[in-house]
Amino acid sequence: xxxxxxxxxxxxxxxxxxxxxxxxxxxxxxxxxxxxxxxxxxxxxxxxxxxxxxxxxxxxxxxxxxxxxxxxxxxxxxxxxxxxxxxxxxxxxxxxxxxxxxxxxxxxxxxxxxxxxxxxxxxxxxxxxxxxxxxx
Amino acid sequence: xxxxxxxxxxxxxxxxxxxxxxxxxxxxxxxxxxxxxxxxxxxxxxxxxxxxxxxxxxxxxxxxxxxxxxxxxxxxxxxxxxxxxxxxxxxxxxxxxxxxxxxxxxxxxxxxxxxxxxxxxxxxxxxxxxxxxxxxxxxxxxxxxxxxxxxxxxxxxxxxxxxxxxxxxxxxxxxxxxxxxxxxxxxxxxxxxxxxxxxxxxxxxxxxxxxxxxxxxxxxxxxxxxxxxxxxxxxxxxxxxxxxxxxxxxxxxxxxxxxxxxxxxxxxxxxxxxx
Numbered sequence: 001x002x003x004x005x006x007x008x009x010x011x012x013x014x015x016x017x018x019x020x021x022x023x024x025x026x027x028x029x030x031x032x033x034x035x036x037x038x039x040x041x042x043x044x045x046x047x048x049x050x051x052x053x054x055x056x057x058x059x060x061x062x063x064x065x066x067x068x069x070x071x072x073x074x075x076x077x078x079x080x081x082x083x084x085x086x087x088x089x090x091x092x093x094x095x096x097x098x099x100x101x102x103x104x105x106x107x108x109x110x111x112x113x114x115x116x117x118x119x120x121x122x123x124x125x126x127x128x129x130x131x132x133x134x135x136x
Numbered sequence: 137x138x139x140x141x142x143x144x145x146x147x148x149x150x151x152x153x154x155x156x157x158x159x160x161x162x163x164x165x166x167x168x169x170x171x172x173x174x175x176x177x178x179x180x181x182x183x184x185x186x187x188x189x190x191x192x193x194x195x196x197x198x199x200x201x202x203x204x205x206x207x208x209x210x211x212x213x214x215x216x217x218x219x220x221x222x223x224x225x226x227x228x229x230x231x232x233x234x235x236x237x238x239x240x241x242x243x244x245x246x247x248x249x250x251x252x253x254x255x256x257x258x259x260x261x262x263x264x265x266x267x268x269x270x271x272x273x274x275x276x277x278x279x280x281x282x283x284x285x286x287x288x289x290x291x292x293x294x295x296x297x298x299x300x301x302x303x304x305x306x307x308x309x310x311x312x313x314x315x316x317x318x319x320x321x322x323x324x325x326x327x328x329x330x331x332x333x334x335x336x337x338x339x340x341x342x343x344x345x346x347x348x349x350x351x352x353x354x355x356x357x358x359x360x361x362x363x364x365x366x367x368x369x370x371x372x373x374x375x376x377x378x379x380x381x382x383x384x385x386x387x388x389x390x391x392x393x394x395x396x397x398x399x400x401x402x403x404x405x406x407x408x409x410x411x
Contacts, residue, residue, distance in 0.1 A: 092179055092340070094179070094182060095183075096308050096320070097305065097309035098308070098309055104179060104269050104339060104340040105270070105339055106331075106338055106339070107339055107340045108319070108326075108330035108338060109282065109327070109331050110320075124338070125270055126249070130269065130271075131270055131271060133175070
């Protein structure tokens with residue numbers, strides 16, 4: 001699509017997210033729990049069943065919840081038992097052996113929690129929409 | 137036989153030939169399948185399951201073969217071209233020559249991270265991203281934003297001094313040279329460079345940025361240097377390891393080469409200097 005079409009879509013998308021989102025955006029940038037220089041230093045917490053989240057971060061709806069590992073499909077959570085969505089689109093993510101997390105958007109940098117990972121992805125996306133992961 | 141040179145020492149003509157070959161491969165459809173292949177592996181390589189391209193001992197031989205495939209594709213366009221490498225311990229600023237408009241192009245602009253200079257700027261019409269994480273089809277970079285500093289020579293020497301190639305459990309939590317070079321543990325070399333460049337280089341589709349090849353060529357050179365310094369040491373594990381590529385196991389997606397086949401590159405290419 002053209003850059004202009006793209007910009008229009010982003011604007012429309014933001015409008016559709018409604019007043020609640022707009023109010024949350026006004027709180028500005030949130031400092032997130034990034035790991036040390038590109039990974040390794042994050043202290044992981046077990047997300048567990050109680051660690052679901054659903055919030056609007058910088059105008060984007062981010063959701064995380066434990067997922068059925070057996071239901072993994074392309075673009076899914078690679079058997080992590082957890083899934084994150086941004087405005088309803090699945091963010092491909094993965095858990096490291098030390099309990100930290102990475103996503104396809106930040107694949108060389110570890111995060112202590114799925115929520116921190118989701119917020120970092122929103123920061124990187126700058127309003128762009130996720131596309132399904134191409135696997136063939 | 138090819139000689140892989142430090143990008144800082146390339147002539148203007150060598151830079152132009154490399155860039156033109158990359159653009160020709162992009163135009164004839166040969167480039168994007170490399171991006172797809174890389175992403176397929178990076179999203180399927182997992183610490184507690186099958187792992188081949190990343191977070192495993194075969195990270196180094198897998199990328200050695202992947203770079204060879206790419207280099208051969210470039211040579212099909214222009215037989216004079218060899219992969220150059222980026223020594224990020226030396227060329228470590230956003231204003232280094234590698235980011236010139238005659239080569240990789242510069243940093244992304246502040247508003248949206250879009251690279252606006254050089255042969256891979258979207259506005260040039262030759263570099264549209266078709267395999268991507270999101271709806272943006274332009275090359276992006278945020279040099280030095282995700283992490284402030286590239287690895288230093290001291291950092292790199294400390295990793296080269298690790299005398300064991302790799303160790304159980306053969307994943308991102310392992311001790312050993314491979315995982316410290318890959319960067320999941322320790323001072324963090326390879327991973328940190330991806331984060332420092334930012335943009336698509338920080339994603340699973342990192343080969344969308346042509347600097348990917350120069351980064352991995354230097355990682356390959358560091359493996360070569362480690363081999364030279366540790367003549368009695370070799371690839372591990374050697375046999376019988378579930379989910380992991382042993383020394384004589386064939387690697388996907390090629391299914392024709394093993395780590396053992398790739399340990400000695402001197403019959404195929406050499407590097408211009410030691411580290």
